[in-house]
Amino acid sequence: MMTFPPVSEQLLHIQRGTDEIIPKEELISKLEASRASGRPLVVKLGCDPSRPDLHLGHAVVLRKLRQFQDLGHRAVLIVGDFTGMIGDASGRSKMRPALSLEETRQNGASYFEQASKVLNKERTRIVYNSEWLGAMSFGDVVRLAMKTTVARMLNRDDFATRYAQDEPIGLHELLYPLAQAQDSVAIEADIELGGTDQKFNLLMGRAIQKAAGQSPQVCITLPILEGLDGKEKMSKSLDNYIGIAEAPEDMYGKVLSIPDSLIYRYFELATDTDTHDLPSLKRQSAAQPRDTKHHLAAVITRMYHGRAAARRAQEHFERTVIRKEVPDDIPSHRPELTDGSEIGLLTLLTQAGLTASNGEARRLVVQGAVSLDGERVANSRLVIDLADRAPFVVRAGKRRFARIVW
Amino acid sequence: MMTFPPVSEQLLHIQRGTDEIIPKEELISKLEASRASGRPLVVKLGCDPSRPDLHLGHAVVLRKLRQFQDLGHRAVLIVGDFTGMIGDASGRSKMRPALSLEETRQNGASYFEQASKVLNKERTRIVYNSEWLGAMSFGDVVRLAMKTTVARMLNRDDFATRYAQDEPIGLHELLYPLAQAQDSVAIEADIELGGTDQKFNLLMGRAIQKAAGQSPQVCITLPILEGLDGKEKMSKSLDNYIGIAEAPEDMYGKVLSIPDSLIYRYFELATDTDTHDLPSLKRQSAAQPRDTKHHLAAVITRMYHGRAAARRAQEHFERTVIRKEVPDDIPSHRPELTDGSEIGLLTLLTQAGLTASNGEARRLVVQGAVSLDGERVANSRLVIDLADRAPFVVRAGKRRFARIVW
Numbered sequence: 001m002m003t004f005p006p007v008s009e010q011l012l013h014i015q016r017g018t019d020e021i022i023p024k025e026e027l028i029s030k031l032e033a034s035r036a037s038g039r040p041l042v043v044k045l046g047c048d049p050s051r052p053d054l055h056l057g058h059a060v061v062l063r064k065l066r067q068f069q070d071l072g073h074r075a076v077l078i079v080g081d082f083t084g085m086i087g088d089a090s091g092r093s094k095m096r097p098a099l100s101l102e103e104t105r106q107n108g109a110s111y112f113e114q115a116s117k118v119l120n121k122e123r124t125r126i127v128y129n130s131e132w133l134g135a136m137s138f139g140d141v142v143r144l145a146m147k148t149t150v151a152r153m154l155n156r157d158d159f160a161t162r163y164a165q166d167e168p169i170g171l172h173e174l175l176y177p178l179a180q181a182q183d184s185v186a187i188e189a190d191i192e193l194g195g196t197d198q199k200f201n202l203l204m205g206r207a208i209q210k211a212a213g214q215s216p217q218v219c220i221t222l223p224i225l226e227g228l229d230g231k232e233k234m235s236k237s238l239d240n241y242i243g244i245a246e247a248p249e250d251m252y253g254k255v256l257s258i259p260d261s262l263i264y265r266y267f268e269l270a271t272d273t274d275t276h277d278l279p280s281l282k283r284q285s286a287a288q289p290r291d292t293k294h295h296l297a298a299v300i301t302r303m304y305h306g307r308a309a310a311r312r313a314q315e316h317f318e319r320t321v322i323r324k325e326v327p328d329d330i331p332s333h334r335p336e337l338t339d340g341s342e343i344g345l346l347t348l349l350t351q352a353g354l355t356a357s358n359g360e361a362r363r364l365v366v367q368g369a370v371s372l373d374g375e376r377v378a379n380s381r382l383v384i385d386l387a388d389r390a391p392f393v394v395r396a397g398k399r400r401f402a403r404i405v406w
Numbered sequence: 407m408m409t410f411p412p413v414s415e416q417l418l419h420i421q422r423g424t425d426e427i428i429p430k431e432e433l434i435s436k437l438e439a440s441r442a443s444g445r446p447l448v449v450k451l452g453c454d455p456s457r458p459d460l461h462l463g464h465a466v467v468l469r470k471l472r473q474f475q476d477l478g479h480r481a482v483l484i485v486g487d488f489t490g491m492i493g494d495a496s497g498r499s500k501m502r503p504a505l506s507l508e509e510t511r512q513n514g515a516s517y518f519e520q521a522s523k524v525l526n527k528e529r530t531r532i533v534y535n536s537e538w539l540g541a542m543s544f545g546d547v548v549r550l551a552m553k554t555t556v557a558r559m560l561n562r563d564d565f566a567t568r569y570a571q572d573e574p575i576g577l578h579e580l581l582y583p584l585a586q587a588q589d590s591v592a593i594e595a596d597i598e599l600g601g602t603d604q605k606f607n608l609l610m611g612r613a614i615q616k617a618a619g620q621s622p623q624v625c626i627t628l629p630i631l632e633g634l635d636g637k638e639k640m641s642k643s644l645d646n647y648i649g650i651a652e653a654p655e656d657m658y659g660k661v662l663s664i665p666d667s668l669i670y671r672y673f674e675l676a677t678d679t680d681t682h683d684l685p686s687l688k689r690q691s692a693a694q695p696r697d698t699k700h701h702l703a704a705v706i707t708r709m710y711h712g713r714a715a716a717r718r719a720q721e722h723f724e725r726t727v728i729r730k731e732v733p734d735d736i737p738s739h740r741p742e743l744t745d746g747s748e749i750g751l752l753t754l755l756t757q758a759g760l761t762a763s764n765g766e767a768r769r770l771v772v773q774g775a776v777s778l779d780g781e782r783v784a785n786s787r788l789v790i791d792l793a794d795r796a797p798f799v800v801r802a803g804k805r806r807f808a809r810i811v812w
Binding site for chain 1: 543545546550551565569572576579
């Protein structure tokens with residue numbers, strides 16, 4: 001019999017970064033029952049094998065699934081090969097060419113391989129929904145369709161908009177949410193995860209499970225992650241994405257390009273940082289955005305490529321980006337610390353020999369002539385926590401540089 | 407190779423009493439091609455085996471099908487057992503309890519037996535749509551559903567009304583018209599018949615055949631026959647119907663109870679009267695409604711029960727209905743005819759000894775004291791054509807009766 005952390009502890013992790021938990025009371029009951037019986041919960045995530053390259057946006061729900069795995073629950077990844085094999089002969093969607101069984105399986109395997117960078121591979125069950133949906137007859141479909149109404153279907157945001165605007169909705173499109181709901185019945189899901197845009201489909205799963213006499217799944221929605229621009233949803237077509245298979249250097253650099261306002265959100269949604277550490281990361285993101293962003297870049301790169309690659313990416317970034325304006329041979333300085341890992345900016349400048357005194361250092365900061373890794377510093381009272389960041393280059397005036405290492 | 411009547415002759419019969427032929431040009435092309443190649447057209451009629459008792463309202467489309475048979479074409483009667491076997495678990499329709507295969511077949515056989523009173527049994531093919539619909543997979547259904555849109559479905563009158571009034575429409579209800587359309591593909595229908603309320607479904611058959619690469623069927627709709635009240639659609643639940651399995655006496659009596667305004671409509675839609683005779687029947691219905699209605703009752707009773715039973719029904723009607731107010735033993739009179747089968751009312755009264763002179767007879771008519779089969783006669787110049795009617799009872803004043811026979 002498995003043992004699970006206390007429900008309140010589990011809730012802390014599960015609630016992290018979620019948009020909605022519907023309904024939360026049922027989640028609590030399910031967690032309590034699971035803990036009492038030692039039976040892990042079945043957590044469902046559907047994936048679309050027609051999109052071969054995963055990015056951090058996709059990883060948000062995968063991370064949530066991973067958190068459930070870490071708590072001892074069972075992940076079931078559903079590859080939606082059923083619709084993939086059908087394609088869309090209506091010509092209305094170019095997104096869904098019919099795939100052969102082999103192509104579908106290949107896409108599914110590729111998805112799984114990528115997802116495994118986030119998931120605990122050994123504890124993930126991967127299933128193809130053509131297994132049960134492909135076995136359903138017209139009669140089964142009619143019986144399934146009886147369980148919902150047209151009005152309910154057209155209530156889905158995107159359908160409602162298209163219907164109101166007289167844009168054609170293929171009748172088959174109403175069948176896809178039913179198919180996805182039937183997946184929940186087939187695997188007897190306790191919980192289904194999805195982006196906020198999946199809320200309707202997740203709730204449909206609840207309804208169809210109820211109609212099938214099952215205990216209905218709890219629906220957990222996760223926010224849609226903004227891309228590098230900080231505005232639009234992360235997506236390949238907008239080219240504002242960070243692919244999870246991207247090279248460490250590109251990954252590191254791309255993370256640094258996000259707006260400061262997203263730093264904490266990325267920590268919360270896209271990293272494996274301990275949930276208990278989130279409050280202090282929130283404060284740091286606001287107080288020291290530049291350093292915290294480097295920290296974020298390092299964490300994300302480490303998650304997908306390991307610690308060594310992350311360090312190399314960081315160094316690469318310094319070499320190619322920061323040092324662009326920096327002479328080749330600048331002195332290194334290892335700060336003498338008197339207060340843990342922290343050091344005041346003015347002290348550091350003077351220690352490194354870039355200024356004659358803290359007074360001169362303060363004047364230069366006020367003049368806007370001091371920068372860290374190429375970014376101007378305005379606050380002369382800045383205290384730098386070396387534990388939180390990678391080596392960096394400090395500059396005072398036009399020509400005085402030092403590389404700070406520790 | 408079969409030979410068919412000229413297309414213009416066929417059209418005369420096919421157009422009789424129809425509401426719409428969509429599109430008429432294609433009907434003409436199909437008839438021309440059929441005549442040129444000697445290939446009979448496949449004429450489809452779907453029937454709902456959940457309604458076991460047929461009435462004259464159902465017979466309207468069956469008669470049209472029979473006309474096609476008489477012209478040499480092939481009738482295919484589709485028993486909609488597929489949906490019957492599914493039932494309606496949504497609880498929204500009490501009309502569709504799930505039926506076993508056996509029940510469905512029994513209902514189908516019963517329908518066929520009743521329909522055979524109208525159809526040429528030997529030239530009717532009866533098929534059960536579960537044969538092909540039951541073999542369809544979820545994937546097949548999705549591919550079928552791709553061929554139409556939600557907006558198009560909700561355009562159907564009854565759906566539009568229910569949707570606008572927030573009455574629930576089960577999602578499965580949108581699948582039934584598709585199923586019916588698929589029937590047309592399965593049997594490669596050239597023509598489908600239905601009531602005006604079936605127009606949408608018939609057109610869906612056209613669309614789905616086109617999408618399947620078939621020559622689309624021509625849709626022929628027939629009016630909904632009014633019941634005995636002359637207002638509402640004939641239906642069992644309104645108790646305004648004439649069942650095709652009803653006893654001859656009941657059938658005869660019920661036909662007599664329709665309003666005069668419906669006499670011609672019944673001739674046109676519900677009898678096997680030669681199409682060429684319709685114009686003269688139209689005139690007679692207006693000029694001599696009472697006699698023409700008896701003629702109609704005799705024709706309809708003869709169609710379903712044969713000539714002898716029709717005559718017995720007529721006699722029964724006289725005995726029980728007309729003679730109610732008539733003494734048991736009244737004299738019979740066989741008129742002496744001088745002018746073919748016609749005789750003037752006044753002459754008849756005097757000949758039969760009910761009046762002393764044509765002058766007395768005229769006065770009684772003007773006083774409203776003369777009746778035929780219980781119905782007051784207002785026109786003293788009335789000429790009765792005995793060839794057109796059954797024996798009848800004539801009455802003059804309170805106590806003078808004669809039974810007119812010939």
